[in-house]
Amino acid sequence: xxxxxxxxxxxxxxxxxxxxxxxxxxxxxxxxxxxxxxxxxxxxxxxxxxxxxxxxxxxxxxxxxxxxxxxxxxxxxxxxxxxxxxxxxxxxxxxxxxxxxxxxxxxxxxxxxxxxxxxxxxxxxxxxxxxxxxxxxxxxxxxxxxxxxxxxxxxxxxxxxxxxxxxxxxxxxxxxxxxxxxxxxxxxxxxxxxxxxxxxxxxxxxxxxxxxxxxxxxxxxxxxxxxxxxxxxxxxxxxxxxxxxxxxxxxxxxxxxxxxxxxxxxxxxxxxxxxxxxxxxxxxxxxxxxxxxxxxxxxxxxxxxx
Amino acid sequence: xxxxxxxxxxxxxxxxxxxxxxxxxxxxxxxxxxxxxxxxxxxxxxxxxxxxxxxxxxxxxxxxxxxxxxxxxxxxxxxxxxxxxxxxxxxxxxxxxxxxxxxxxxxxxxxxxxxxxxxxxxxxxxxxxxxxxxxxxxxxxxxxxxxxxxxxxxxxxxxxxxxxxxxxxxxxxxxxxxxxxxxxxxxxxxxxxxxxxxxxxxxxxxxxxxxxxxxxxxxxxxxxxxxxxxxxxxxxxxxxxxxxxxxxxxxxxxxxxxxxxxxxxxxxxxxxxxxxxxxxxxxxxxxxxxxxxxxxxxxxxxxxxxxxxxxxxxxxxx
Ligand SMILES: Nc1ncnc2c1ncn2[C@@H]1O[C@H](COP(=O)(O)OP(=O)(O)OP(=O)(O)O)[C@@H](O)[C@H]1O
Ligand SMILES: [Mg+2]
Numbered sequence: 001x002x003x004x005x006x007x008x009x010x011x012x013x014x015x016x017x018x019x020x021x022x023x024x025x026x027x028x029x030x031x032x033x034x035x036x037x038x039x040x041x042x043x044x045x046x047x048x049x050x051x052x053x054x055x056x057x058x059x060x061x062x063x064x065x066x067x068x069x070x071x072x073x074x075x076x077x078x079x080x081x082x083x084x085x086x087x088x089x090x091x092x093x094x095x096x097x098x099x100x101x102x103x104x105x106x107x108x109x110x111x112x113x114x115x116x117x118x119x120x121x122x123x124x125x126x127x128x129x130x131x132x133x134x135x136x137x138x139x140x141x142x143x144x145x146x147x148x149x150x151x152x153x154x155x156x157x158x159x160x161x162x163x164x165x166x167x168x169x170x171x172x173x174x175x176x177x178x179x180x181x182x183x184x185x186x187x188x189x190x191x192x193x194x195x196x197x198x199x200x201x202x203x204x205x206x207x208x209x210x211x212x213x214x215x216x217x218x219x220x221x222x223x224x225x226x227x228x229x230x231x232x233x234x235x236x237x238x239x240x241x242x243x244x245x246x247x248x249x250x251x252x253x254x255x256x257x258x259x260x261x262x263x264x265x266x267x268x269x270x271x272x273x274x275x276x277x278x279x280x281x282x283x284x285x286x287x288x289x290x291x292x293x294x295x296x297x298x299x300x301x302x303x304x305x306x
Numbered sequence: 307x308x309x310x311x312x313x314x315x316x317x318x319x320x321x322x323x324x325x326x327x328x329x330x331x332x333x334x335x336x337x338x339x340x341x342x343x344x345x346x347x348x349x350x351x352x353x354x355x356x357x358x359x360x361x362x363x364x365x366x367x368x369x370x371x372x373x374x375x376x377x378x379x380x381x382x383x384x385x386x387x388x389x390x391x392x393x394x395x396x397x398x399x400x401x402x403x404x405x406x407x408x409x410x411x412x413x414x415x416x417x418x419x420x421x422x423x424x425x426x427x428x429x430x431x432x433x434x435x436x437x438x439x440x441x442x443x444x445x446x447x448x449x450x451x452x453x454x455x456x457x458x459x460x461x462x463x464x465x466x467x468x469x470x471x472x473x474x475x476x477x478x479x480x481x482x483x484x485x486x487x488x489x490x491x492x493x494x495x496x497x498x499x500x501x502x503x504x505x506x507x508x509x510x511x512x513x514x515x516x517x518x519x520x521x522x523x524x525x526x527x528x529x530x531x532x533x534x535x536x537x538x539x540x541x542x543x544x545x546x547x548x549x550x551x552x553x554x555x556x557x558x559x560x561x562x563x564x565x566x567x568x569x570x571x572x573x574x575x576x577x578x579x580x581x582x583x584x585x586x587x588x589x590x591x592x593x594x595x596x597x598x599x600x601x602x603x604x605x606x607x608x609x610x611x612x613x614x615x616x617x618x619x620x621x622x623x624x
Binding site for chain 1: 440445620
């Protein structure tokens with residue numbers, strides 16, 4: 001496992017008397033895409049603001065490539081590219097001139113590099129137009145270009161798919177995966193929509209009311225060993241239930257029209273064959289794909305804003 | 307280019323990418339041209355008169371004629387008295403009067419520095435708060451550059467802008483003046499009404515003095531607006547407060563001048579010209595040194611407050 005690109009150490013933020021972030025501890029590794037998931041008001045943006053030093057850290061620390069954002073701001077932030085909340089730009093400058101502004105603020109960003117980044121986010125055609133005329137999707141792309149200019153090893157994107165159409169989302173997703181896999185960039189993507197980020201993330205951390213309530217690896221490969229929920233519509237149900245109860249170790253559940261059971265994928269054909277041999281008619285079989293969404297919905301529950 | 311210079315370069319690009327900035331330059335140009343034309347066509351005739359070798363006789367004749375006019379028409383007295391007094395100064399000190407020229411026009415336009423103050427206040431008030439308004443402050447502050455450096459690059463940019471406007475005012479006044487009135491040499495001597503009395507000085511020195519003194523108010527008010535903008539992150543408030551104080555400053559001082567502590571008010575000290583030419587200071591007991599110290603203290607407070615607000619506070623919301 002690679003070394004952490006970013007580490008959150010008991011990170012806390014209190015505004016007034018209200019604890020907003022209540023002690024976050026996790027790390028993001030180089031080359032992984034980390035999804036930061038939580039309902040509205042969970043504290044994603046607040047956490048990201050602390051990661052990039054926009055707001056003070058009440059307690060704890062953020063270490064970026066081993067450097068504390070609190071005590072070594074320049075040393076830490078030089079590895080980071082970010083969009084915080086919305087991709088805001090100078091509306092009266094062209095996209096190109098906007099990027100030039102940020103290029104002048106770090107060493108060694110040449111015009112060639114800017115062009116490279118612009119073509120990476122597919123903004124060549126509109127780059128000399130005023131940013132004020134950009135659509136939200138174009139601004140999102142310009143925002144990403146801005147974050148990538150200096151070749152950061154950590155990329156933080158707060159709701160990057162906000163305002164993008166499906167093809168835009170797919171492109172960004174592809175692009176983010178590419179950055180992580182080919183350039184070994186650690187990418188942090190926040191969102192309140194699981195479906196949007198589960199496809200691009202390697203791990204997902206769930207935050208609710210300022211607390212991390214789960215960190216999950218996203219399973220990309222189907223596990224042969226994993227148990228699946230299988231529903232079978234059979235006739236007569238009673239005979240089938242008695243037969244299955246005696247043959248399956250986990251037993252069966254009885255629904256209104258279906259029997260349900262937890263079995264491995266490879267067992268399914270044999271079970272069906274056995275049932276038919278017993279003279280039981282099978283009208284339908286469905287295998288429930290237990291998605292992350294079900295899992296996280298249980299975790300997050302009602303989105304109650306404290 | 308050094309890091310700091312690049313930041314200033316960035317600020318200048320943002321400034322000149324906006325139409326409002328160009329409007330400011332246009333306003334100054336229009337006033338310089340308009341003022342020149344008004345002076346040319348509606349100015350006092352005697353100002354433009356060219357005198358020959360016998361200028362003493364000419365002046366005496368002129369005085370007699372003015373006196374005669376005053377005897378006929380009591381309303382002529384007001385301006386005529388001034389002209390007579392000035393003519394007498396020329397005669398007593400043996401200074402040949404010269405026609406009004408471009409240099410004098412530049413000198414007369416020094417009152418336009420208050421317009422420059424106004425524009426500089428507007429720019430100073432916006433240079434920080436606009437970044438908050440546009441949301442770009444977040445992108446500015448996540449670079450490997452300290453907030454202190456960003457703040458001062460903005461402050462220096464405001465001063466550069468003021469200086470640019472000032473140079474523009476000088477150049478356009480000089481050009482308009484030279485075209486309309488001509489020039490009496492490279493650095494002619496001018497006779498100035500000191501109220502009371504007259505003085506004879508070289509024009510470049512006078513221009514430097516009158517523009518120079520006005521820079522004090524300009525810098526102080528721009529710094530004040532800059533501070534308000536850094537603290538409240540709102541340009542409207544910064545512009546409003548700074549302009550109000552600039553306009554009402556003298557009234558406030560006059561109103562409070564009965565109190566001993568009123569000499570510590572900023573506006574009692576911004577006019578350093580009050581200590582030159584043997585004039586009495588606004589409030590007895592004040593001196594040039596005193597005022598400079600008071601000004602420096604205010605300046606340090608403004609900059610310190612702006613710095614504290616900009617470097618210490620959270621950038622959240624919006
Ligand atoms: N300056 C502030 N003062 C008081 N409370 C604040 C402040 N900033 C944020 N909060 C509170 O902190 C909580 C977290 O806000 P944050 O913006 O981090 O949420 P988020 O997870 O980014 O939500 P969203 O999905 O809507 O973007 C909210 O309850 C918000 O009300
Ligand atoms: Mg947010």
